[in-house]
Amino acid sequence: MALSKMIKQIEIKSDGDVFHELIRHKPHNISSISPDKIQGCDLHEGEWGTVGFVIVWKYTHECVAKDIIEAIDEEKKSVTLNVIEGDLKELYKTFLSTVHVDKHGVNNLVTWTFEYEKLNEDVPDPDTLMDFSVNLTKDIETHHLQAPKADVH
Structure with a gap:
């Protein structure tokens, strides 16, 4: 089977840097933000936020x-x-997902890209997983928009 690609973009109003930092350094916190979708995220190997962590x-x-x-x-x-x-x-024989944040002033764009190779032609495209990722992004955005801002003096 050939390598396929699926891309979806979502505009968010929450801070793109905060979104990226959550995905990179604190994915274990996502279960408290969206417990109906993520029940847990455990570090299996390596160090949070570094290439090669599992x-x-x-x-x-x-x-x-x-x-x-x-x-x-x-x-x-x-x-x-x-x-x-x-x-x-x-x-899927291979499945890569990339989450990318483009910062544009107040609004930011989150792009999910899936690159995958099906084990056979009967395997569906990962549409439901993409919908899941989009909805998870919206949950994270809602959480960040509702979170109290730090008091800066």
């Missing part, structure tokens, strides 16, 4: 994904995760 996600309906962080680009505000074990490996 995390285990527990998400909707007791599904599990073990990802290794393939790349982090601070300038472009992107993080690339490679699924190395878990439920997605039953459907």
Whole structure:
């Protein structure tokens, strides 16, 4: 099967830097922001926020994904995760997801990119996973917009 690509962009009003930092350094906090989607995120190997750290996600309906962080680009505000074990490996030979934040003043653009190779032609495209990622992004945005601002003196 050939490598396929799926891209979706979401405009957010919350701080793009905060969004990137959450994905890069504190993905374990996402379960408290969106507990109906992410039940846990555990560090399996390495150090949070560094290339090569391995995390285990527990998400909707007791599904599990073990990802290794393939790349982090601070300038472009992107993080690339490679699924190395878990439920997605039953459907896809390879599955990379990249989350990238473009900062544009008040509004920011979050781009999710999936690059994947299906195990066979009967495997569906990951549309539901993309919808999940978009909805997770909206949950994170809502959380950040509702969070009290730090008092700066």
